[in-house]
Structure formats: C-alpha cells, structure tokens
Amino acid sequence: MRVVILLFCFCSVLLLGCKKKSTPKSPEAALLVFPDKDSECTTGRDLNDTTSEVEFKWMASDHTESYELRVTNLNSNITQTTITKSTSAKLPIAKGEPFSWLVRSKNTNVNETATSSTWNFYNAGSITTYVPFPAQLVNPQNGASLFKDINNEITLEWTAADLDDDIIGFDIYFSTENPPEILEASLASTKREETVSVGSNNTYYWKVVTKDAEGNSSDSGVFAFKVL
Incomplete structure (x- = not known):
C-alpha cells in the first residue's frame, strides 16, 4: 500500500509540473x-x-x-x-x-x-464662438486596403460636431497626391458622406474641412487608403 501511495504522489507531482502556464491576456480598451x-x-x-x-x-x-x-x-x-x-x-x-x-x-x-x-x-475660456471640431474620418480608415465597388467607386464617410451647432458645410479634398489639394466637393451641413471614383492599384488621400456660420473652419487631417 505504501508503494501505491508513493507512486500516486510521484505521478501527481509530474502532472502538476507539466501543467501549462496560462497565457497572459491582452488589456482591453477603457471606456x-x-x-x-x-x-x-x-x-x-x-x-x-x-x-x-x-x-x-x-x-x-x-x-x-x-x-x-x-x-x-x-x-x-x-x-x-x-x-x-x-x-x-x-x-x-x-x-x-x-x-x-x-x-x-x-x-x-x-x-x-x-x-x-x-x-x-x-x-472653457472667454471665447464666445467656437470653431467646429475637426471632422473625424470614419471610412475608409487610415492605411486601409480595399476593393472598389462595381461602379469603380468608394464612399468616404465622416462625423462632425460643433458646440455652436452652426456647421454650414464641408469641403472634401481628394487626390492621389499628398496632401490632397483637389476640391472634390462642397457639401451641405446635412451630408456626412461622398462617393468618389477610384482606380485599382492606386493610393488615395482625403480630408474634410468643416465650415461654420461664423466663418470658422477646421481641418480633419489627411487619411490615406489603397484600392486593390
């Protein structure tokens, strides 16, 4: 009996020693x-x-x-x-x-x-009028690689906000040159997307300039994406 107990203990030690350590988990994003x-x-x-x-x-x-x-x-x-x-x-x-x-x-x-x-x-400060927040470019994401649709087009999407709530429109700049200096479209304040024509194997650059009723404007910064 003593031999059996010793053997059992020995096997248990081996199993514990061979047990795989748990893999550390990556942190999650904070809210x-x-x-x-x-x-x-x-x-x-x-x-x-x-x-x-x-x-x-x-x-x-x-x-x-x-x-x-x-x-x-x-x-x-x-x-x-x-x-x-x-x-x-x-x-x-x-x-x-x-x-x-x-x-x-x-x-x-x-x-x-x-x-x-x-x-x-x-x-907060002493200002009485606020420049619109820079538009946040949503799609295509910066550095993305994607396919054009059947019409050889891709839709640009963004979000915008202004504390004064007086945005009057957006200027969309779109080009294969960086920075993009070609004005693709001037849109009303209700628009948050614009469809553009693209070709395969090209890298495109785009940005959005947000304008308000006080004559203020903000620049989203440039995003780039590649059409496969």
Missing part, C-alpha cells in the same frame, strides 16, 4: 467618462489666466496594469501624456482651446496595448 464627447469642459481648476487643470476620468478595463492618458491640443497639435494606475488623471491645459483625448491600456506581461475611442472637447 471614456469625462470630459464628455463634443462638449465644453467647465470644471477645470484655474491655475492662471490662460491655463486650468482638468481631471480626466475613464472606466477600468480588464487585464490592465496601467493607463496612458494622451491629450492633444487640436490647434497646436501638441500632445501631453501621463501614465497612471488609477482611472483618472489631471493635466494643465490651455483655456478656450479644443482638445482630443484618449487612453491606452497597458500590461507588462504582453506587448499589445488597447486604445480607447477618441473624444473631442473645448476647455
């Missing part, structure tokens, strides 16, 4: 909470006449050790970053300026990261 998307942030703590400290908040994401907050001034294109293990972080940012922000979830056990959606907002 943004505040500042709200396409809003004016009025809760910043005044630091001086030109700057206030804003607290950014998001939901905890699974399999995440730390978060990288990235806040970009849409006028200067300057990005501030900070890393935290919390689900909030504070940054000093300029008053009366438009910003975008996102959060990257990280885990030291894996190389992959997960990126949240990107939200735009204005930090």
Whole structure:
C-alpha cells in the first residue's frame, strides 16, 4: 500500500509540473467618462489666466496594469501624456482651446496595448464662438486596403460636431497626391458622406474641412487608403 501511495504522489507531482502556464491576456480598451464627447469642459481648476487643470476620468478595463492618458491640443497639435494606475488623471491645459483625448491600456506581461475611442472637447475660456471640431474620418480608415465597388467607386464617410451647432458645410479634398489639394466637393451641413471614383492599384488621400456660420473652419487631417 505504501508503494501505491508513493507512486500516486510521484505521478501527481509530474502532472502538476507539466501543467501549462496560462497565457497572459491582452488589456482591453477603457471606456471614456469625462470630459464628455463634443462638449465644453467647465470644471477645470484655474491655475492662471490662460491655463486650468482638468481631471480626466475613464472606466477600468480588464487585464490592465496601467493607463496612458494622451491629450492633444487640436490647434497646436501638441500632445501631453501621463501614465497612471488609477482611472483618472489631471493635466494643465490651455483655456478656450479644443482638445482630443484618449487612453491606452497597458500590461507588462504582453506587448499589445488597447486604445480607447477618441473624444473631442473645448476647455472653457472667454471665447464666445467656437470653431467646429475637426471632422473625424470614419471610412475608409487610415492605411486601409480595399476593393472598389462595381461602379469603380468608394464612399468616404465622416462625423462632425460643433458646440455652436452652426456647421454650414464641408469641403472634401481628394487626390492621389499628398496632401490632397483637389476640391472634390462642397457639401451641405446635412451630408456626412461622398462617393468618389477610384482606380485599382492606386493610393488615395482625403480630408474634410468643416465650415461654420461664423466663418470658422477646421481641418480633419489627411487619411490615406489603397484600392486593390
């Protein structure tokens, strides 16, 4: 009997030793909470006449050790970053300026990261009229490779927002040259897509300029895609 027990213990040790370690899981994307998307942030703590400290908040994401907050001034294109293990972080940012922000979830056990959606907002200041937020290019995504349809066409899609709610139209620039300088179409404010003609084995560049009733405009930046 003693021999049987010893043999059983020996086999158990072998099985435990051979058990495969679980593979670390990649972090998941965080859900943004505040500042709200396409809003004016009025809760910043005044630091001086030109700057206030804003607290950014998001939901905890699974399999995440730390978060990288990235806040970009849409006028200067300057990005501030900070890393935290919390689900909030504070940054000093300029008053009366438009910003975008996102959060990257990280885990030291894996190389992959997960990126949240990107939200735009204005930090409150003394301005009385707001430039439209840059249009967000939705489709085709930047760097995409795709096939044209049966009519040799592809549909460009975007979203747009303005705190004043006075967008009057969009200028669509589309070309095989970067940056695109050919005005493909000028569209009414109700439009959020435009169909363009394309050819196979070409790379195309496009952007959207959003215009409002006060004479303000914003540039989406350039996206590129390849037609197979």
